[in-house]
Amino acid sequence: MWMMITVFSALIACSDDKPPESTPTDTTRPTTSTDTGTLTDTGVGYTTETDAGVVPVPPAGPYGSYTFDVPAVANWVNTGLYLRAGETAEITAAGTWTVDGASLGPDGDPGLDEERGCTKGMLVARSGLRFEEAVTCIGEGATFTAPSDDIVYVGMIFSTDLGETYGDRLRLGGAIEVTVTSEGDTVPTVAADAVATYDFDAVASGQVELESDYNLVTIDAAQVALDRDEAVEGLATLDSIYTIEADMRGMTPFSGQRVRWYPDETISAFAYMLAGNPVRCDPGLMTGNDSQRILRSGETGTDIWGFAHELGHTFTLANGAWVYMYTNLESWPNLFTLRALEELGRTDDQPNYDSYCDGREAFLSAPEYEQVRDDPFLQLCFLKEFEAVYGDDFYDDFYRGMNEQSNDDLRYDGTDASIWRYVRDRFDLSAGEDTSYLFEEWAIPLE
């Protein structure tokens, strides 16, 4: 007999792959890279009509007035407005959107309780996207007064920022029409193919968002100007990582919305990056040394393990089913990391690639479950055994099956064994035979 017990979402705070802070001394790095692969449409259907549009603002204010759709599923829409602390915007909204298929207006549904002081289902606005920061209730209309100098984002409030990482917005649908009116400055969204020619010096707010096919990067305009020669290749590399991982998963996270990379200085004390949409980043990933910066992802000397790993997190829980990873949330995403690095030909000079299985022989000579449970790289090494035995498509098959699964399908009874039995059963489907022997060899409990 099994029972469902409450499973708590964990903070996916990644800090194990932080590169050194020192400035690299390698000055021989080429300025362009030819081994980053090309973006191809492989037919998974990566973007959907739920994707939020771009508010087409000029490089400087006054902002004026814009009316645009805000899909409920959107992990925050950039209004294109930049307000300094104390500046204001009038925001109004009309139409209906849905929670679990039930229609509601911009004021939300009082029957749904509250989140950060606003009725769930309501339109809210926020200054920036720092983790779990305050929001301002808007509903059908209100004045928004900026608490800090920041980009103004709007969206439905439905859960915590952490809950959004775990797919809470997958229950939401529809879109309302929002009008924003202000004399404030602007935050243009610049398409990847315009980066080479855009006049970043003209951006009065100093902030832009760069938009590629599958990613958004929130960043200082001055930094883009500095990295202009590498940025197009960098964005293409992020897109390639995304499409490689999407091919492996067979579906996309966040209903196919672009994944935003957002600098959040409030997470730096406990994490290098925080998975979700946005992926919250130590600001060093936008403005740090040459081997760190996201816009240099196309350069062979840039550490892209972390970017592939964070996208890997989002793909591991693309449909909201994630309890299968409950024993160690940091091992599974690297199945995607490794796939991306290998297909891109970027396995040289990346952290962990040559070493993640180093503990294998010592472990197997005296296997103890707690060790493979708690060490994300040893657990990754275990998971990779199945590819070695059953072929490179093993996880492609596994995840296509997982796309039809929910957390309720895993009959979690509070024991690790109940999780591993479920994983074993799913692996058996991919392998076409009983895979229990590999679990037993690695001391993974099934009973």
Ligand SMILES: [Zn+2]
């Ligand atoms: Zn992680």
